[in-house]
Amino acid sequence: MQQDQMYIDGQWIDAAGRQRLDCTDPYSGAVWASIPAGTAADADRAVDAARRAMTTGRWAALSASGRGRLLRAVADLITENADRLAGIEVRDNGKLLAEVQGQITSVAECWHYYAGLADKIQGATIPTEKAHAFAFTTREPIGVVAALTAWNSPLWFATVKAAPAMAAGCAVVVKPSEFASATTLELARLVEQAGLPEGVFNVVTGLGGDVGSALVDHPDVAKIAFTGSDATGIRIYQSAAKSLKRVALELGGKSPTIVFEDADLDLAAAGVMSGIFGAAGQMCAAGSRLLVHAAVKDKLLSKLIELASDIRLGDPRDPHTNVGPISTPPQYQKVLDYLDIARADGARCVLGGKPADGPDLGAGQFVEPTILVDVRNDMRIAQEEVFGPILSVIEFEDESEAVKLANEIPYGLVAGVWTTSIPRALRLSKALHVGTVWVNTYRSYSYMVPFGGTKRSGLGREHGIEAIDEYLETRSVVISTDDGPPVNPFIMR
Structure with missing residues (x-):
């Protein structure tokens, strides 16, 4: 040793x-x-x-x-x-x-x-x-x-x-x-x-x-x-x-990924997946809140469930693995505890929602990629950082509501915006109370671009x-x- x-x-x-x-x-x-x-x-x-x-x-x-x-x-x-x-x-x-x-x-x-x-x-x-x-x-x-x-x-x-x-x-x-x-x-x-x-x-x-x-x-x-x-x-x-x-x-963060009705939904779905299931959600910038326009919510949710259902959990050294284990035992228990909290508050699980097991999962410190619906912005699952593969889906009707939902949290690290409208992208880059706004991309870090947050x-x-x-x-x-x-x-x- x-x-x-x-x-x-x-x-x-x-x-x-x-x-x-x-x-x-x-x-x-x-x-x-x-x-x-x-x-x-x-x-x-x-x-x-x-x-x-x-x-x-x-x-x-x-x-x-x-x-x-x-x-x-x-x-x-x-x-x-x-x-x-x-x-x-x-x-x-x-x-x-x-x-x-x-x-x-x-x-x-x-x-x-x-x-x-x-x-x-x-x-x-x-x-x-x-x-x-x-x-x-x-x-x-x-x-x-x-x-x-x-x-x-x-x-x-x-x-x-x-x-x-x-x-x-x-x-x-x-x-x-x-x-x-x-x-x-x-x-x-x-x-x-x-x-x-x-x-x-x-x-x-x-x-x-x-x-x-x-x-x-x-x-x-x-x-x-x-x-x-x-x-x-x-x-x-x-x-x-x-x-x-x-x-x-x-x-920490409780970062919103905001998908508007004019977004390219295939690109948005891939970005949402990367933002919450990449690194098993163990990122300060995890896009753990999906704010989606009512007109495209069902279509985007179907795409996400389909994509997330094919995620391969396993040995992080295996090039075919998409999501590895939760890094520490305390963090593993914390993620499971938040699943219980979300259900108790009224959230409904449409994918995942429990520990993952199987012959390729080593010691078993894995959590299924999880998608929650019926989430309100005032729920703990929408307000508190989980640091795990749990996506909370929240619907909005118009741009002003999207901005309001995005900003009504104690954190302000990053936000993702998915739209084909340049004027809207510019408006949101000013309206969102965060340190970084990613437009039609997510997890786009660079050591040349300043990174940090506001609020907590x-x-x-x-x-x-x-x-x-x-x-x-x-x-x-x-x-x-x-x-x-x-x-x-x-x-x-």
Whole structure:
């Protein structure tokens, strides 16, 4: 069985308390590896290493172009090790191999993208009203960053936090989910191989209550970048506020997919399927609410039932599998609990609705792709994030009702709009209270396009140029050009 260690200050070490946590393959149910169960002492050691890297270490002395060269080396190593990384992530969280392979290609490209931005960070000269002053700004790294990541796409989440932070000149401590830490530790091996200075990139594994809380409360952490549930995000926000730490929170969603009467229903059906059944619905951007115009509801529902009935559940390593297992036992139980809640509230199941079983389903941590009708927008199944393969269908009569239904939730991450009307697409892109609107597509992520939410879906943006700004502060400098003494030192000039 694989026995991993943490990576702190350029060294591979065990946890201070010598305790360990098992890693379980969600498909087979077998324990395949173990990771250190880190402590507050381990978190403190990692933060101290990151602080020294930014102040007195080789990282602090590097030029921006030098940082970029090192990040490019990381990107190249990710490409060289893509197949191995994909296999590890599938074993750790049960995501489809085909999807993970594509995502790792984007991971490498993302590192290249921020490597290219490292020496494009610029300040500005500022003309002022003062005749004898020269003013300019510089952009400075914000400080030590604690990156707390989720289990559904651990390598991606570590990348979209660490790459822009490091491009900005910050040092990073990553605390991956205890359910999926393996690929983040593999990333640390590649960072080490690429020759990055010690302390720049650290990985502390363990439980959130032990390591995560210690990082959030640490006085030398300047920023928390978190991906996970809104409940945990709120607790982090509250704790960070005590010391005025910056935060970036990429949280949950209850995203609407809105299908109008003029939509291409074949394309819409495929998009709805991808949005809720892809990755077994274990996505913050899952399109879990289908808002469909009354005129096409029955026709679209028939298409969805037909398509979803042919979904193949099974081994995520099998190229013929469409949907893999639920990643963790607590999440599996949560999905089943929400099915009971939905039925109790009056929703009716027209497809699926129970645990899936069969000879090809390994340890059995599978839920049937489920479609619910007779759903009201005020039901818990329509208001609360499930993170599983459950689609709630809600009918609307006109555009204004569709917008009202879409916005009447506590979340605001993404929305999908299916229409052939460009004016309508533009109207909805303005009217929907979300961070991203996808039109006639879904799950169309890009590391070049800012991503993040409104309301309980979070704060700040990842991806794109905006992400590097999350890790920079503006410093203003004013230099007097007057050679003589002030006429009156008590009056500002």
